[in-house]
Amino acid sequence: MTRLFEPIGCKVDLSTGAMANATGSYQKRFRDLDGLYADAAAFEAMRAAWGERIAYEVSEFRPTEQSGDLIFGVTRMAPGKVGDEYFMTRGHIHNQADRPEIYYGQKGHGLMLMESPEGEVRIVPVDTQTVCYVPPFWIHRSINVGDDDLVMLFCYPADSGQDYEIIARSGGMRSRVVAGDGGWKEVDNPDWRPRDAKLISALYGQSGTVPA
Numbered sequence: 001m002t003r004l005f006e007p008i009g010c011k012v013d014l015s016t017g018a019m020a021n022a023t024g025s026y027q028k029r030f031r032d033l034d035g036l037y038a039d040a041a042a043f044e045a046m047r048a049a050w051g052e053r054i055a056y057e058v059s060e061f062r063p064t065e066q067s068g069d070l071i072f073g074v075t076r077m078a079p080g081k082v083g084d085e086y087f088m089t090r091g092h093i094h095n096q097a098d099r100p101e102i103y104y105g106q107k108g109h110g111l112m113l114m115e116s117p118e119g120e121v122r123i124v125p126v127d128t129q130t131v132c133y134v135p136p137f138w139i140h141r142s143i144n145v146g147d148d149d150l151v152m153l154f155c156y157p158a159d160s161g162q163d164y165e166i167i168a169r170s171g172g173m174r175s176r177v178v179a180g181d182g183g184w185k186e187v188d189n190p191d192w193r194p195r196d197a198k199l200i201s202a203l204y205g206q207s208g209t210v211p212a
């Protein structure tokens with residue numbers, strides 16, 4: 001008989017953001033996020049109090065990394081701002097850029113900031129009981145715009161991989177999300193540089209499919 005992977009249920013603890021039966025987890029401390037935020041002076045000023053604190057953490061279930069399988073897990077992100085810019089994840093595009101992802105908001109108020117290879121920007125609020133679909137080819141980063149922890153479930157194809165360099169090479173994402181009048185607002189990142197045509201076609205070319 002074919003030996004199948006054993007099915008499993010993973011209970012999520014909303015107060016801690018932990019997921020039972022996780023196969024792995026990691027934590028990003030504030031000090032790990034140097035260079036992410038526009039206001040470097042504000043980052044330095046926060047380092048003493050915040051340096052060792054966990055900015056966000058992930059617990060995941062990774063059955064395999066085979067094509068056709070799924071990786072899923074939970075991200076918990078603390079609330080906070082560096083200067084006027086809300087706490088966020090590093091952000092990435094999938095190594096296999098045509099692999100999508102979904103997020104499901106479970107606690108708090110988040111945003112999914114997305115950027116296409118050409119530099120189009122989209123923002124989708126991820127509040128509780130909201131499913132956010134990140135289509136193939138979009139760079140994605142989540143942002144906590146609330147006063148409480150943001151807890152989100154994520155799920156993506158197991159062979160996706162993550163490329164974190166694509167954002168750094170462009171001087172950050174094209175938009176930043178900062179505090180505005182009574183809420184958040186999107187502002188242009190003046191350091192952003194467009195990707196060249198060769199890189200863009202390489203991203204699309206990987207899959208041999210033409211995006212819709």
Ligand SMILES: O=P(O)(O)OC[C@H]1O[C@](O)(CO)[C@@H](O)[C@@H]1O
Pocket residue numbers: 058074075089090091092101141154156162
């Ligand atoms: O990997 P990053 O960009 O640091 O952000 C963490 C989030 O993205 C993921 O890598 C999933 O793509 C999760 O681990 C988590 O939701």
Ligand SMILES: [Fe+2]
Pocket residue numbers: 092094101140156
């Ligand atoms: Fe992803």
